[in-house]
Amino acid sequence: MTTIDNNDKRQAWLSELKATLSLSWPLVLTNVAQNALMTSDVILMGWLGSDALAAGALGTNLYFAVLIFGIGLMSATSPLIAEELGRKRHSVRDVRRTVRQGLWCAVTVAIPIWCVAWNAERILLAMGQEAVLAKTAGDYVRALQWSLLPFLFYLVLRSFLAALERPGWALVIGIIAVPLNLGAAYCLMFGKFGLPNFGLIGAGLGTVFSSTFMFVALALVISFDRKLRRYHLFGRFWRADWPRYRTLWRIGVPIGLTVAFEVTIFNAAALLMGRIGANELAAHAIALQIASFCFMVPFGFGQAVTVRVGRAFGAQDEAGITRAGWTAFALGVGFMVFTASLMLFVPHLLIGAFLDLSDPKNTPVVEFAVSFLVFAALFQLADGAQAVGGGMLRGLQDTKVPMFYAGFGYWGVGLPLGVALAFGLGFKGAGIWIGLAAGLAVVAALMLWRWLRRDKLGLTIAPG
Secondary structure (H helix, E strand, C coil): CCCHHHHHHHHHHHHHHHHHHHHHHHHHHHHHHHHHHHHHHHHHHHHHHHHHHHHHHHHHHHHHHHHHHHHHHHCCCHHHHHHHHHHHCCCCCCHHHHHHHHHHHHHHHHHHHHHHHHHHHHHHHCCCCHHHHHHHHHHHHHHHHHHHHHHHHHHHHHHHHHCCCCCCCHHHHHHHHHHHHHHHHHHHHHHHCCCCCCCCHHHHHHHHHHHHHHHHHHHHHHCCEEEEEECCCCCCCCCCCHHHHHHHHHHHHHHHHHHHHHHHHHHHHHHHHHCCHHHHHHHHHHHHHHHHHHHHHEEEEEEEEHHHHHHHHCCCHHHHHHHHHHCCCCCCCCHHHHHHHHHHHCHHHCCCCCCCCCCHHHHHHHHHHHHHHHHHHHHHHHHHHHHHHHHHHHCCCHHHHHHHHHHHHHHHHHHHHHHHHHCCCCCHHHHHHHHHHHHHHHHHHHHHHHCCCHHHHHHCCCCC
């Protein structure tokens, strides 16, 4: 009897591993495609010249600082839909209502973000930026802002497909959008094929085109796919479900703030690194880009575990919650152990993708980058753990307390420690990275501690 029970448990863990991997890899590649969209814009901005690149960077950073909250809010649809499907496998009405209210939330949050974006020039001037750069960046953001609503709509539909464990279409459409965005931005920025030469504004218009394409394409797939059209997601769009709408805000606002705490500390780190020196800033940008690329994998596992835990949560399957959480955690952290090893043992191989290692002019930057990658290796483990740990808790719809953990870890520990080490004790750039790693480690430890206490805290009891 014991042998049979052990075989059943082993099979259950293997089934969870297969399900997690099947759901995760399209999410990871979709995230990479999203990054490629931004990267292609930056490349084209560089072709316009250094001033355009600087203005584009200013505008993009300001826009992203407010966009990230909307992204977090939209991600609340995923655990809610997953819970509904876990509670009732063939649920249609409740899933449709959650998607509909997610789209309503997108419209609601877009309005204040538009107001901020429309006044980007004034905000940048108030921050002490040069008038010419602020004007150019403001014009760019005023074009870019119209990509917001279709992009948020796309995120809601992508969450719907992820919760159904059918992320393939979002991946296909995301990949197609990369060359479309590149082509549209190139033609509009440089006036090709008889189109007007919009300069930097063309990059914003290209993003509007690609974001609209992603939403419309995904909406058409859902409307015509035989298995998806039964949800009738866009039927009776005007019908309100205020309790569900409030629930999305209750879960989504803390997610948005959690992500904002993390993103803004990296913005602050870059500003602090710029005060230390140009070589340190360049090395920081290289090390951070390497770490950010690696982060796409545990971030995808974090998105997948939200769905997997959410389904088990809705079904009140406590063993399933445990399996889903620890499987994704092991995969995410295990991958980061691999990438951390690369940073420690072959740093020059990674840095060589960004700089010519044989050029003596690059030697100071390379040396700083190698030293930063040592701390980035520790940073990797903590970053992977907090990314997946946050996703595990979101699957239980537990977002408020993790938000406070993030605020404390990043801004209460990470930033003050980094400033003290860099400027007070003379660690300079290394101090900034130690602070980042420490902040991430604190957040990861707190997330994991809360997950381990989930039963005592009553987090595994689904509402309703």
